[in-house]
Amino acid sequence: MNSEFLAALRDLEKERSISVEVLLEAIEAALLSAYRRNFGTSHNARVQVDRHTGDCKVYARRTVVQEVEDPQDQISLEEARAINPGYQLEDTVESEITPRNFGRIAAQTAKQVVVQRIREAERNMVFEEFASREGDIVTGVVQRIEQRNVYIELGKTEAVLPPAEQIPRENYRPGQRLKTYIVEVKKTTKGPLILVSRTHPGLLKRLFEIEVPELHQGLVELKAVAREAGIRSKIAVYSNDEGIDPVGACVGPKGARVQAIVQELNGEKIDVVKWSPDSSKFVSSSLSPAKVIAVEVWEDEKIARVIVPDYQLSLAIGKEGQNARLAAKLTGWKIDIKSESQMAEIYREYLEQQGYEQV
Known part of the structure; x- marks a missing residue:
């Protein structure tokens, strides 16, 4: 390695935001492993890359002791003071032991480390970019x-x-x-x-936010989504501005906005209904396109009984109960749907139980 290599690392720091110091520390750790692997030494060694020249050197580290038991890791106080009179017991003495052909190993190892760190940095950048885009x-x-x-x-x-x-x-x-x-x-x-x-309700919500400017601007609020992907969905929308029709804004001129989303979802049917803080009104609109005559609500239990004309019963329930199921998901309420005839029969039976005679 040389000064040109250090210059390349600095360029890398600017381009990829990878710290030169972090790279050099990783290179030193990798060189130490390479040194031990190639030279099979038991020395307590240290590798240093000169921050100005790029030169790599290996140093043996020995601890100053009174009596040497392991010459590989220890040095006597007398021998240490022959090198430098200032050494004391427990100090560390370093001496260079760089092998002659270590430069070639260093260059190869450094290249591997840099490539690996670039890959890691790119992965981290990708992770951070997309982690912030969840949802x-x-x-x-x-x-x-x-x-x-x-x-x-x-x-x-x-x-x-x-x-x-x-x-x-x-x-x-x-x-x-x-x-x-x-x-x-x-x-x-x-x-x-x-x-x-492709099935998450959030996909439908985001598609509407892209297609409907009023949603993006905050003039219309998307309150709830219920979805059976690929078949049918319902969304509930609301606006505080009385001059804005939230359903009309989401449907668009001649249905253009909602149709663009239907096309993106390969024909999935979408009902856009108006949200209301009044539970009975919201439950009623959630069963669209069915017409509702009356709604009874039990707020504490979140149960609603909905009465529809006889000819609207199958529409309100939907194929295999789909419309009713989606309305329940959208509102968070348990919805019991009855036709006028069914309610009349229930009322008649109730009167009979109470002992009243039919007129």
């Missing part, structure tokens, strides 16, 4: 598919879309551009592991 959307290109895991290129690194986070029946192909939601970023020995999702 955000990223756009990448599908690289390959292995054992049902989809690997997506994100510039200098790649993300993994595992099977559990993939939309059912959604097909992926190499070269395809894909928006995903960063669920978690982990540190591993092979670099950062970025786990992404």
Whole structure:
């Protein structure tokens, strides 16, 4: 190693933000291991890289003692004072023992250490960049598919879309551009592991924030999301500004905004409903597109009974109970849906139990 090598390290410090001192300390530690491995010595040694010239030297370290038991690690007080009269017991005496061909080993080792540290620094930079973006959307290109895991290129690194986070029946192909939601970023020995999702409710929320300026500006607030990925979703939105229709803002002119998101999610149906601080109103709107006649609420138990016209019952419940299930997820309430006929029958039975006769 020489002064040119030190200059290269300083350039590296500017480009990659890797401290020269940290690099030199790592090189010294690696050189000490290389020295012991190549020369099989039991010396208590130290390697030093000159910070000005880049020269590498090896020093044997021995402790000053009254009576020497191990010549490799100890030196008598008399011998130490022959070198320097100022030495005292328990002091450490260093003497240079640099092997003749150590320069070649030093250059090779230093190169390996620098390359390794550059890789580590790049991994740390990637980790820090994406760790700060957990809960955000990223756009990448599908690289390959292995054992049902989809690997997506994100510039200098790649993300993994595992099977559990993939939309059912959604097909992926190499070269395809894909928006995903960063669920978690982990540190591993092979670099950062970025786990992404296509099913997370957060993906839907972020897509609306990108597509709807009023959400980004804070004029409209997205209060809740309920999602069955690839099939149907519901979002609840609200605005403090009476002049802004939150549902209309999210749907967009002729449905353009919501349709852009539907297209991104390959046809997933999306219901946009108005959130309300009034529980009965919110529960009612959550069952959209079904029309609701009345809502009874039990606030403490968070249970709501919803009455709908007979012809709206199947719409309110939805295919395999999907609409009712999503409404319950959206509101956080247990929702019992009854038709007018069912409620009339319940009322009739109640009157009979109470001993009233039908007129």
